[in-house]
Amino acid sequence: MQSATSISHVSLKRGDSLSVERETDSITSQDSSFTCGFYSLGTNAYWFAIWFTNSRDKTVVWVANRDRPVNRKGSRVTFRRDGTMVLTDIDDTVVWQTNTTSTDVSAAKVLDSGNLVLTNPKGDVLWQSFDSPTDTLLPYQPFTKATKLTSVLRNGSYGTGYFNLYFGSDNVLRLIYDSPDTSISYWPDPDNTIYVNGRTNYNGSRIAVLDDMGRFLSSDHLQFNASDMGYGVKRRLTMDYDGNLRVYSLVNSTGLWDVTWQALLQPCKVLDLCGIYAICVYAPEPTCVCPPGFEQVDPSDWNAGCKAMFDRALLKSRMVKFLAIPHTDYYGHDLNATYSVTFEQCRQSCMEDFRCQGFSYRLLGQGFCLVKSELLNGYASPDFRATIYIKIPGNLQTKKPDIFHALRSTCGSSDAVVLQGSPSMYDFVNRRVKWVYIYSFTIVIGAIELIFVVLGWWLLFRKHGVPASVEAGYRMISGQFRCYSYSELKKATGNFKEELGRGGSGVVFKGVLSDERVVAVKRLGDSFHGQEEYWAEINTIGKINHMNLVRTWGFCSERRRRLLVYEYVENLSLDRHLFGSNFLGWKQRYAVALGTAKGLAYLHHECLEWVIHCDVKPENILLDAEFLPKIADFGLAKLSQRGGPGSEFTRIRGTKGYMAPEWALNHPITAKVDVFGYGVVILEMVRGIRVSNWTVEDEDGHENESALMNFARVTRKKMEIGGGSYWLESIVDSRLEGKFSRNQAATLIQTGVRCVDEDRNKRPTMASVVQTLLECENNTELHT
Known part of the structure; x- marks a missing residue:
């Protein structure tokens, strides 16, 4: 049974309530397009929702309690005198409420746009349902970096599903399947680059909107139009239960919906x-x-x-x-x-x-x-x-x-x-192919292919050489992730002559491939005596591609020889530009902090697999020609299923000083170990010195306290006391001579301290870190 459409309230005043037992209890918009009240899909399950009044099936566009339906007896929505709107169940349990507690809140009403709002006597909106969409976006409802659309679990249900629409950490609007077992981005086409898909990640604003003409505009350059574009049509953009994103237009004569745009033409x-x-x-x-x-x-x-x-x-x-x-x-x-x-x-x-x-x-x-x-x-x-x-x-x-x-x-x-499993690919069960047809077909195709090859080479060389665009295209195609022979890599590195660096997983050498690409070849050490580590890394890096992650071109596996081929990153590792005399300026440091956060957020939240790096430190953050960061060395990474078997590590991994406390406490290892390592890195970037490898005795006499924990504890006290920007001056790298953004420095310090909290549950996710840093990105004023 569903709510009756008769109208009993235009708005609610403080002290008013809607009862599930009174079917006429509802709020309607002034133009009667939208109704807000109790909606049922069965006999004893009710949701506080907003729906299109004039659609045949009373299509719901917003639900307050999507995962917690209430009872058909005794449940009610009350606009309390303290300014909150509260949904309670039969036993008076609070199921949902607004975050408003102000005597200035005077009315609750549904606007003609479908937005449920709480307003003050002046009409100012103090709370609105538009800020927390469920699976539907309405015209002129802002879609921002803080919001997302999430499908219902199945048709005929309001439970939270697994298909999502939101801005990723790379600022691109994506469709992502996110279940307890896996997270996969499937639109725009994951096989193409951002730019081939017609998008851009240079849009810190991350905002999109569907207007009342049926046009959708997004800051990542996504644009599309409903097929019936024009005024006077009721529309909605819905993240459907089948994983497709669609624009629907209401046909007034029938009350039914027409699909006027969809993201994926092939479901x-x-x-x-x-x-x-x-x-x-x-x-x-x-x-x-x-x-x-x-x-x-x-x-x-x-x-x-x-x-x-x-x-x-x-x-x-x-x-x-x-x-x-x-x-x-x-x-x-x-x-x-x-x-x-x-x-x-x-x-x-x-x-x-x-x-x-x-x-x-x-x-x-x-x-x-x-x-x-x-x-x-x-x-x-x-x-x-x-x-x-x-x-x-x-x-x-x-x-x-x-x-x-x-x-x-x-x-x-x-x-x-x-x-x-036999030698010939033509050894079929129920063989129906005649060899004469196979040979004839092969000869014809071969002849045609030969003609095209000869013609192609003639066209290429008739102007004394291969055009640069063709050559670049060939290199792009031939340069895909592949297996190299040991002799190829030995020749490329000049018999492993020029060493770039070394670590626990192996030694890295500079090389030049036959196609003139400069690469870094990592020769894995004896610690990789078994297949587990090697294949874990191969499985991971073969699928990963992000602007803030080092690109991997291929690998080599011959007997006990195991090597990995990476892109060469010109300015090598962050530690060389942080703790030495040739140090980075403030703008470069902030850009490195933001880019590193984006790379880790991609690994944790958007990658085809859920990847934990496990060894985040300055030595594993490389800087390209423009000093933008690329995270390297996934030799210690391990794929892990969220909340499933295999999510715990059996051996300690990482570098002392950057390792989270849970390693020593033998607690389950999650992505929060990377958050901890990242926190150490950005605190070192602010300080300009290592805080990860020495101990101190603090003013309270605590012996053998790490510099990191001491710094975090003392900094928390300074932040609590306040006192202007003096505390910042005492923390930020003195070599900068005061030339840094106070807002950005405070943000990095506060974020770093949160990231290194000993309680992993209090550490933020990398996705939230990216959002925090992006919000402060434009505060670039430098004080002198």
Whole structure:
């Protein structure tokens, strides 16, 4: 049952209330477009919500208690005399309330915009629902860096789901799937750069708005229009339960909604829509199916995905075969991506790696192989030019799944083919291909390709050389993450001649590749005697790409020789420009602090995997030609599932002085260890000296107290006492001669002290640190 539409209140005064038992109890906007009151999806579950009055299904746009419905008896919303609006359950338990406690609050009303507001006698807004949206954005409702849209858990529910729209730490508006197990950004296209996607991350304001004409404008340059753009139409932008972002327009004659824009034209590209192992296919609407040998985990919830109908331990043996599913791929979790390989080489690499669950192979002018450790986000489409090969036990008998019937009905695809673990890629079960056709087809394609190659080279060299743009494009394509031979890297480094630095994980040498790229080659030390550390790093760095993280070009693994190939960063590490005579100025220090925070926030919150660095220190923060930071050395990093098994480390990692107390206390290790290390770094940047490697005896006689804890404790006292900016002068690096921003210095010190709190629960997240520093970024005045 849902609330009646009759109107009993235009506004509420202090002392008024709305009762769930009186169905006419509601507040309506002056133009009757929106109603606010109790809304029900069942017989005994009610939400305090705002909805479109004239839509047929009374479409809800805002919910106060989305994860805590109240009882149909005794529940009420009261506008208390202290200025707060409070929702209470049948037992008077407070379920939700506004953060207003002022006698100046005089009225509660719903504006024609759909905004529930609390105002003072002058009409000034003291609280508004627009500041805390749920899954819907209305016209002229500001969308800022502090807000986000979060989908409902499922259709017909108001519970908080996993699909989100918000500004990432790189200032780009993104769609992100964020569950307890994984966090994945899937729009804009994660395979493209920010600029290829038509966005920019140079927008500290981070604000967006949908206007009443149906135009959406964002500070990251995202712009789109509703297909029925114009005045006089009621619209909403909703983060839907299926992970797609859509603009809806209300048809007045029917009370129904038309979709007038959507972020993803192919819903199957929404990551994690169908869960692990499952495949999303158009039949013709998006449908989830399990591949042969797998079955649905929960018949009522496809997000739970599919499970194997066999013992996965059997995949570690060589008695396996591959199930070929055409026009299909699984996104993410690639062990490696390799160009210019044959099908046989690709299949063999999966056969020999016990972590491999399948591989994707496609011919795009050359063989392209993706070996996968997980089968997530399955997607099938007739126009997708690739085949996924799923590793299954050799004795497993499979049946034709629904996916092939769906594909055959749309494009006439043939049945699934099981490829045995045999030498020939043409050794099919139920062989239907005649060799004469294969040879004929190959000869024709080869001849055509030869013609294009010859013609291409003639065009390139007819003007005495290769155009710079073509050469740059070639280098970009050929420079993807790949495996190098030991001889290549030995030659590139001149037999490991020029050493750039060394640490616990190995020694770094400067080198020049055959394509003239300058690189840093890290030769891993004896501590990497096992596969665990090495493959943890390879798995991680092969997927990571961020402007504040060192780019990794490839790796080498020959016998006991293990090396990693990084981009060369011109100005080397931060410690060389902080503790020596050639030190950074204040603006550069603040830019380094902000960029480092952005890089860590990406690792913690936006990366395809949840990554903990575990060794944040000045030596692992490199500076490029413009002295912008790039975080390096993921040799001590470990992938971890949020709140799941494997989230605790078994060995102490990191550098003394930058390690959080939980390492010594044997507490579970979370991303807060990186927050601690970051706090130490920015305090050292402010001080200009190390605070991480010596002990002091403080004025109270505390012996063997670390300089860091002493500094944090004393600084807290100074901040509490206040006294102008004198306390800043006594803390900030004296070599700057007072040329620094007081506001920024205070922000960095306060943030650093919070980050190094011994109680990890009191430390901020890196995402919140980025927001704090961005808000203070423009305060760049330098005092002399």
